[in-house]
Amino acid sequence: MPYINIRVTDEQLTKEQKQKLIAGATQLVVDILDKNPETTHVIIDEVPIDNWGVKGVQYSTLKK
Amino acid sequence: MPYINIRVTDEQLTKEQKQKLIAGATQLVVDILDKNPETTHVIIDEVPIDNWGVKGVQYSTLKK
Amino acid sequence: MPYINIRVTDEQLTKEQKQKLIAGATQLVVDILDKNPETTHVIIDEVPIDNWGVKGVQYSTLKK
Amino acid sequence: MPYINIRVTDEQLTKEQKQKLIAGATQLVVDILDKNPETTHVIIDEVPIDNWGVKGVQYSTLKK
Amino acid sequence: MPYINIRVTDEQLTKEQKQKLIAGATQLVVDILDKNPETTHVIIDEVPIDNWGVKGVQYSTLKK
Amino acid sequence: MPYINIRVTDEQLTKEQKQKLIAGATQLVVDILDKNPETTHVIIDEVPIDNWGVKGVQYSTLKK
Structure with a gap:
């Protein structure tokens, strides 16, 4: 019964x-x-690029 | 102080x-x-039906 | 198919x-x-009291 | 490699x-x-005010 | 930069x-x-079988 | 009422x-x-180093 x-x-x-x-x-x-795949759930979250940061910087800025 | x-x-x-x-x-x-209810937080996340799968299949397909 | x-x-x-x-x-x-209860999952996480804070203070300290 | x-x-x-x-x-x-900041990720989730409750009451109601 | x-x-x-x-x-x-795999993080959480329920019943009971 | x-x-x-x-x-x-700090919750999860991977490799291996 995994949850991913x-x-x-x-x-x-x-x-x-x-x-x-x-x-x-x-x-x-x-x-x-x-x-058992019958009870395996997968949920995808799509996060706005202003709301995700890495290296302390917004992804919307890093992409430029 | 539960979080649900x-x-x-x-x-x-x-x-x-x-x-x-x-x-x-x-x-x-x-x-x-x-x-204590004063510090109990409940958050509801509504997940788009293309983004949730069970049995390896998108919920938007399973519903049909 | 909720996940709680x-x-x-x-x-x-x-x-x-x-x-x-x-x-x-x-x-x-x-x-x-x-x-449908058949596909409803509930997961309880027990968090050590040093690892949960509210008001900026560890719960292990607040309890005293 | 924290995730926040x-x-x-x-x-x-x-x-x-x-x-x-x-x-x-x-x-x-x-x-x-x-x-290492290079591998530190921060994700901000903005939750609709009808979907967050505290004290058993929706935040959209508490704010009034 | 996925997080899984x-x-x-x-x-x-x-x-x-x-x-x-x-x-x-x-x-x-x-x-x-x-x-990019360099910034892809995967975290596995192992949940005690008393703490996971499906169909309203603890997994530790369902397994019997 | 943030949750971190x-x-x-x-x-x-x-x-x-x-x-x-x-x-x-x-x-x-x-x-x-x-x-308001009164209702701000912070939870720290400590994840075993075999259970966290980056670049497709367990952190316990990467550290060596």
Whole structure:
């Protein structure tokens, strides 16, 4: 019954990319931990680029 | 001082439903753990249905 | 398919208290949002009292 | 390699306030824990005021 | 710069299983989203089986 | 009423370092966002070094 939370910057992920992330992350815990996919949840959070920082700087600034 | 995070798919919860969730979750930790409601926080996250998967499939597809 | 995360200070919750929290939180989303309990997950995190602060002060100090 | 998540009610934080939070939180772990800012991530979540409750009441109601 | 949090019940994962989860989850965001592995973080949380519930019941009870 | 979660690798933080993190993080949201410290919560999670990966590799291996 794993719960997997993937947080990425919000840069227009397509519906297909999200589906691939969900399928891939679920397969990981099935393959490595023998978990049941029926109860495996994956949640993708898309974070605005002004709201994510690394090295002390907003990602919206780093990208420039 | 509990912190309670409720994550649900984004399907147009009403303001009243949210208020009931907040009141109910707070009451739970008051009743069961004798916590102080003054410092009990409840946060509801509404997750887009393309961003939540179970069984390796997006909820937006599962619903069909 | 809600996911509910309850974070409390680690003060020797009994197994029975945890079961009550899990049952109660699940019932909340069944009653208020008509969610399916089969796919509702509740996770309780017990946080050491040196690791939780409010008002800028460790809970281990506040309790004294 | 700390990960810092700051959750606040959504009340129109400016881009500059967010930058200050990111810089300040990063500096904290550099100063206190001697962490490397290069791999320190800060994420700010802005939560709608109907979705955050304290004392069992929605923040949108408490504010009135 | 994704952040991936994998929460599973605490059932004696080996160090090797954890390494496989970390490598696999990182590869996912590299392959699907073209993210930089240098700044991709994966955190595994092992949750005691009394603290995780599904269907309103503790996992420690469900397993019996 | 901010909620701040600081996740670091578990490397024997002292009680004093934790207190400084809690005080500093609280002060940040007071200074920058004019938040009330009374309802500001800070939680520090110490993550085992086998459970945190970056660049696809466990931190316990990276440190060697």
